[in-house]
Amino acid sequence: MKIALAGAVWLALAGSAFAAEGMWQPSQLPALKDSLLKAGLELDLKDLTDLTKHPMRAIVGLGGCSAAFVSPNGLVVTNHHCAYGSIQFNSTPERNLLANGFLAKTTADELPSEPTARVYVTESIAEVTDKVLKGISTSITPRERFNQIDAKRKALVTECELDPGHRCDVYTFHGGLSFQLIKQIEIRDVRLVYAPSESIGKYGGDVDNWIWPRHTGDFTFIRAYVGPDGRAREFHKDNVPYQPKDYLKVNPQGLAEGDMVLLAGYPGRTSRKQISSEVRRAAAWAFPTLIREYRAVLELIGAAEKADPAVGLKYASATAGLNNSLKNFEGTLYGFRRAEIVSDRLKAEKALKNWIKADAARVKSYGDVITELELLLEQQSKTQDRDFYYDFPSRVVFQSATGGNTLATTALRPQLLGVAKNLYRLSLERQKPNAERELGYQERDEVRILGGLAIIDRRFDASLDQAIWLYRIGRYHQLDSSQRVPSFDKYFGLVAGQPLPADLATRIRAMYTASTLATADARMALYKAKPQEFQRSSDPFIKLALAVHADDMAMEEARKTLDGRSTLLRSRQMAAEIAFRASRSELVYPDANSSLRVTYGKVTTVNPRDGVSNAAFTTLNGLLEKQTGEEPFNSPAPLLKAIRERRFGPYAAPSLNSVPVNFLADLDITGGNSGSATMNAKGEFVGVVFDGNYEAISSNWAFNTELTRSIHVDVRYMLWIMDAIDGADNLLIEMGVTPAL
C-alpha cells in the first residue's frame, strides 16, 4: 500500500475553517487535521488515511456507484438505484422483485446479480506520475505527448492486471499533473440479498429526483462472493461469501442535527477547475443546446409512442434517461444563474492572474496558461456545432462542456450507423497488438461491446430511429461550410446553404429497409469479421460507415491533438492554482475522476430560497402527506399502517417524535458517490447517500456552501423498514442489530 501525493500540496490548512467543500484524496487528510478535529472526528487520522485500515478498507466501488461492507460475511449496503439492474434482472411478471421487493432469508436464497455487476475493493493506490511522464521530451508536439502518455498508461495497466481477479486503471489528477495506478479486486460474483419494494426504494421517483424534502428508502443489500480459495471469480455455486478485511459497524442511534458526517466513495467527474470562458461556454452554449435537442428528441419519441405504444415500451428507459438528464441540465443552468457561477469563476481567475503577474518567475512559468486555454477553447468551439450535430456527444462536448453529466445517448443517434462504425473500428483495432489498440477496443472491453450488440433489439425502433436521424441531419445541415464533414455531405448529396435533397427521407428509409443490422444475428456475424469483409459488405450502414471513416478518423485525430494540448495546459493551470493556493496556505483537491475520495461535513438544514427553510431531517409524517396511492407516491399498506399506529420501536428520534427518513448534510459529492456509506465521527455506519438537492446539481461546477446539500437515507429508517415492514431479522442480526418489532 502506497499513498503518495504529487506536487507540493502537503500543507497544513490555514485557518482550517470547517468547510464541507472538498473531494479529498485519502492522502490529503493529514493536512486537514485541524479541520477534521474541529469537525469532531473521533478516529485516528492515520487510520483514516490508510486504505488497509478501518474504516477505509470497508469502502468499495460498484462501477458507477459506491458501497460499503457492513458485516464480516461480505454483506454490502448500497442504493436501491445502484442495484436496480440486478433487481430488474431477477424479476419476471410472475415474480416482480421491483414491485414486491426481495429478501433472502438465508445465503442459499440469494440471487445472482446481473452479469455486469461488480464489487471493486481498492487494494492499492500507487503514485505513477514519474513513470508516466518519465522520458517524455518537452520538445515533442502535444499530440505525440498524448500518444506517449497513452502508451505508458496502457502498459502499466496491462502489467498490473497480470494479477488475476484484479482490475487496474491509471487515473489522471489535476488535468494531467499527476497520475495514480489504482489496483482493485474485481469481485464478479455479486448476489442480491435484500431490496425493499420499489414503492419504498424508489419512493418519489422522477418527481422527487433531486428534490428535498425527500422520503426515499433508497437502500439495498448485496453480497460479494469469491471462490473457496478467496480469489475473485465468476458466479459459481461453490463460491463462498467474501470475508472483507474490514466492515462498518452499524450504529442504530443515527445522527442529530449538527453532528459530523464522514463519507468515502467514488465520485465520477466534476468541472470545478475549468476557466471562466469554459464555464461561460457551458452556460451559454452547451446546456441550452442540450436542453433544446433533448426536448426535440423527446418530442419525436412522444409522437412515435402515441402512434404505437410498443415503441414507448422500447424507449421507456431512453425517455427516462433523457428526462433525467434534462432535469439535470436545467438544474445546472438554474445553479449557474442562481449562484452566479460564471462571475465567481471570473473573480477567482483574476485573483490567480494577479498573483502570477506579481512575480517574474511565476509569469515565466504560468503567465500564458489562461490565455492559451482560452485560445484552445476558441479552437474547440469552431467545430463544436459539427461535433454536436454530426456525432453527438463527441468526446469534447461530453467531457469538457457538460461537466461530466451522464448523457442519455443511445436514443439520440442513429443506432445502426453506430453499430456499423463500432464493428468496423473493432475489426481495425484487432489488427494491432492489444496494448496499442484504442481505449474501448481492447480485449478487456470486448465483453462490454458484445453486450451492447445484443441489447439493441430491445431498445430500437427502425421508424423512430430514422425520424431522429433525419431530424439530426436537418440540424447538421444548417451549419455553414466551415463545419461540414465532406464525405458525409457527399454520400447524401448535401450542399451547405442549399435545401436538403428532396430524396433524403426516401434514401434513408431505403437504408433501413435494406440493412440487416437490425437483427442480432447479422450483428454477431460481424463481431469477429475482418476489415476486408466490411469492405465487401453491401449493407448500406456499413457502406456509409466506411465512406465517412477517413473523415471520422481525421476528426478524432484533430480532437486528440486538442486533447494533448489541453492535458498539457490543464496540468500547468493546476500547477499554478496549487502554488497560488499554497501561498495562502490552502489545499487544492483534484476534480473528481472516479477515484476514491473522502468528504466530511455535518448534518444541517438549508434555506434554498427566499422565504423557505428546510429541516435537516424528514420524518414518516411526510409519507402520509405525500401518499396518493399512485406511483411514485404509493407507500405499501403495511408501512402506512405502522405509521398510523406509531409502531416506531427504538427507531424514532425523540426530538422528531417520529422515525427520521432522510437527512441533509453539506457533503461534497457527485454522481458515482451514490450508495456511499455515511459514517459518523467514529466511522460507524449511520446512513447511505443517494442524491443532492436541486441547488446541488450545479455543484459539479462550483460548490456553494450555503446551498449545496447531500441527501441521505437515515439508518433508523433502513432498520425500521427491515424490522417493522420486511422482517429482515436475519440481516439485522448479521449486522449486530437486535430486531425489536
Added chain:
Amino acid sequence: MKIALAGAVWLALAGSAFAAEGMWQPSQLPALKDSLLKAGLELDLKDLTDLTKHPMRAIVGLGGCSAAFVSPNGLVVTNHHCAYGSIQFNSTPERNLLANGFLAKTTADELPSEPTARVYVTESIAEVTDKVLKGISTSITPRERFNQIDAKRKALVTECELDPGHRCDVYTFHGGLSFQLIKQIEIRDVRLVYAPSESIGKYGGDVDNWIWPRHTGDFTFIRAYVGPDGRAREFHKDNVPYQPKDYLKVNPQGLAEGDMVLLAGYPGRTSRKQISSEVRRAAAWAFPTLIREYRAVLELIGAAEKADPAVGLKYASATAGLNNSLKNFEGTLYGFRRAEIVSDRLKAEKALKNWIKADAARVKSYGDVITELELLLEQQSKTQDRDFYYDFPSRVVFQSATGGNTLATTALRPQLLGVAKNLYRLSLERQKPNAERELGYQERDEVRILGGLAIIDRRFDASLDQAIWLYRIGRYHQLDSSQRVPSFDKYFGLVAGQPLPADLATRIRAMYTASTLATADARMALYKAKPQEFQRSSDPFIKLALAVHADDMAMEEARKTLDGRSTLLRSRQMAAEIAFRASRSELVYPDANSSLRVTYGKVTTVNPRDGVSNAAFTTLNGLLEKQTGEEPFNSPAPLLKAIRERRFGPYAAPSLNSVPVNFLADLDITGGNSGSATMNAKGEFVGVVFDGNYEAISSNWAFNTELTRSIHVDVRYMLWIMDAIDGADNLLIEMGVTPAL
C-alpha cells in the same frame, strides 16, 4: 342602514379562541368582541359593524373582486389581476400597457376602463327573510316554494333598483335560512390610474399561481367617477372623481410577524356546509371527472394549435382558464387527501347527529335532515353524468359539486349550439313580463348577453369547436339508457349501447358548414327575433336547439324541483347546525355568497409539508433569485438595479434587511376577495390580498388552521415600486405619503 341577523346566533363566542377561520357578516362582529380584542383590534367595535362608518365605508366591490378607497378623491386600490381587463382594453401593439405599465400623472390622463368595469359601494344591507318567506305555506311542494321565493326576490330587487344608479340583489344565507337585500351604488365610470408593468404586477404568472413564497406586485389603482351631481352615470367627460364618505389611511410602516390583520371584501362562494356524502361525491366523482375532461379538451386544443397557430391565439384565454381551473381542481383534491377533509366532515356530522338524537324536540325538528339530504344527493347523482356530458357545466354540478370554483366553460361546449339555445330562450323569456323572466334573461341582463354575442368571433374556431363537441358527444354516448336525452338521441340517431352512427362526424361538419351563426351579423339579427322566427329558421343549430328545447326545459324543471327541496333541506340543516353550535357557545358564519364579509387573523408563517418551513415575509432577494429574464420571471432592469444597489429608502424592514414584497396571513378568504385591502389593527391600509397558498385551495371545503394562508402584497413593496421604480409621486402624495427616492 340596517344590519340585522337572522336566527338565534347572537351569542358571545365562548373561549374566544383566536381563530382565523370565519367569513363573518359585519353584523356578527359584536359577538366576536373578545376574540377581536384578543387579536389586537384597536378600532371601536361599533364602528366596525356599521357600514356607514370607518373603515367599512371605504370597502368596495368590483363585481368578482374587492377593493378600497384610499384617498378622499375616489382613488381605489385593487389587484393588478382585477384590473387586467381594463389594462388590456387600453393596450395597443404600439402602446402596450400590460408590458410597460401605465401611470396617469394627472386625472386628465386617466383612461376609461373596459365598458363592464364597475365600482360597487354597498349602501345598505336589509334583512328581508320575513318578507321573502312571509305567506309561503309549508304545505306547498318544494318546487312551488322555489317559485314563490324566486318571485318575491325579483320583486324586491325591481323595487330597490327604482333608485337610479344602484344595483340591488337578494342574497341567500345559510342555504336559504335567511335573506338580505343588498343595495349598492353602481359606479359605471371607472378609470385606470396606475398599473405597474406586468413583469411586476403578474410576476411569477401561472407558475407561481397559488404558490408561496411569492413575489408578485399584484396591485393597481383605479378611480371612481360620477356626474357633477354626485350620482353614478356612464363615462362622461364632465364626470368628476367620486368623493367617498370614507377612505383608508395608508400606513407605510406595514406589519410585522404576529401583527393583527383585518380584511373586508366580497368572497364568492364556499362549500363548507355540505354534508359528508356531498364532499365525498366531489372528491370521488366531480373533481376527478373535471380533471379528466379538462385535460382531454386541453389536448384537443393543443393538437389544433399545433396544426394552426392562429387557433392557439383564439383559444389562448380558454387554455389559460382551463389550466388555471385544472390547477385549482388538482389542488382541491390534494387538500381533500392532505387535510383528510371527508373524514373530518364525517366526524363533525356524527357530532351533530348525536346532538340531535339526544333530545326528542331536536329529533322532531332536525332528525331527518341529513338523511333527506343524502336521498336528495342520491337523486341528483342519478343524472350527474348526463348533466355533465350533455350540458356541462349544469347548474347542479357547478354549484354543488365544485364548491363554486370558477369554471372555464366557453371552450368546453359547442359554442354555436349555445348561441342558438341562448337566443331562442331569450326570445321566449321576452314574451313574459320582465319580473317573471328567468334570472339571467331579464332586461338588466341584456347588455351582458349582447356583449357575449359580440365576443364569440375572437374565441371561436369552427373546426376545433366541432372536435370538442364530437368528443363530448362520444362521452355522453357511453352513458346507459337511464341517462339519455331522447330528443338529442333522436336528432343524431344515437342509440344507447350501440356504436356512434357512422355519419355523425359528417353530419356535424355539415351543421357547421350550413350555419350562419359563426358570423356576428347573423347572431345580432336574431337578438331581437320572436320565437316564430326561430321556428322558421333553417339554421341547423337553431333547429337542434328547438328540437331539444322541450327536453332541456324538462331537465331544468327537474333541477329546479331538486333545488327547491335542496333549499328547504339546507336551511333546516343550517338551523340545526346553528342551534348545535349555539349549545356550545359557538357562532356560525354562513358560506360565502359574494356579500360583504370580514375576516381577521395575524401575519404568520406556515409549515406546509414535512421538512419545510415558510417565512411570513418574502423580500426583494427573492426577485434576484427567481430572475430568469424570461416571462414570468422577468423583473424590469431598473427594479433589479435598485435591488442590487440596495436603494430601499424608508421602505425596508430592518428585521428583514430588505423591502418586504409579499406576506402571509391566516385569513379566511376565497375568490372574490381578490383586491381586498389588508388593514392593521387600527383599520389602516397595509397591503392587498391577492391569492392563497396551494394548501388553501381546498379551503373552499374546509379551513385548516395549520395550513390555510392568504397571500398579500406588502404596502412597503407597493410604495417602493411607486416611488423608486415608477415615479408615481402624484399618487403617493394623494395618499399622504411623502416620496423619498
